[in-house]
Amino acid sequence: xxxxxxxxxxxxxxxxxxxxxxxxxxxxxxxxxxxxxxxxxxxxxxxxxxxxxxxxxxxxxxxxxxxxxxxxxxxxxxxxxxxxxxxxxxxxxxxxxxxxxxxxxxxxxxxxxxxxxxxxxxxxxxxxxxxxxxxxxxxxxxxx
Numbered sequence: 001x002x003x004x005x006x007x008x009x010x011x012x013x014x015x016x017x018x019x020x021x022x023x024x025x026x027x028x029x030x031x032x033x034x035x036x037x038x039x040x041x042x043x044x045x046x047x048x049x050x051x052x053x054x055x056x057x058x059x060x061x062x063x064x065x066x067x068x069x070x071x072x073x074x075x076x077x078x079x080x081x082x083x084x085x086x087x088x089x090x091x092x093x094x095x096x097x098x099x100x101x102x103x104x105x106x107x108x109x110x111x112x113x114x115x116x117x118x119x120x121x122x123x124x125x126x127x128x129x130x131x132x133x134x135x136x137x138x139x140x141x142x143x144x
Contacts, residue, residue, distance in 0.1 A: 003053070006047050011044060013040075017041075018041075020036060
């Protein structure tokens with residue numbers, strides 16, 4: 001596609017978007033209108049910077065599609081290797097080595113042992129025992 005055709009299409013889309021944004025400004029306010037205007041200017045900016053040509057070339061070029069497929073394969077392989085490495089690291093830590101012991105000490109450091117108490121009886125004054133249980137749970141979690 002020629003540069004003039006791409007620019008004309010982008011300019012048309014931008015103008016239609018700006019008209020719609022003006023209507024949104026009148027109906028819904030300045031915030032919505034400005035957001036619409038910003039999004040409406042994207043096609044024109046893409047045409048002026050040459051990004052649109054890249055996407056037009058991408059749509060009609062099998063070589064570029066093959067490049068996109070190779071890039072996708074690279075991302076999938078990278079993610080799979082990360083999952084494999086994290087699984088291997090998790091299996092090594094479960095063996096009871098020094099790293100696992102120091103990890104346990106680090107996790108438990110700073111936590112005070114709280115004695116577990118049963119649910120207290122009904123609230124004073126003959127309240128609902130279920131409400132007393134809920135209040136106790138909230139108190140234990142620090143919610144007043």
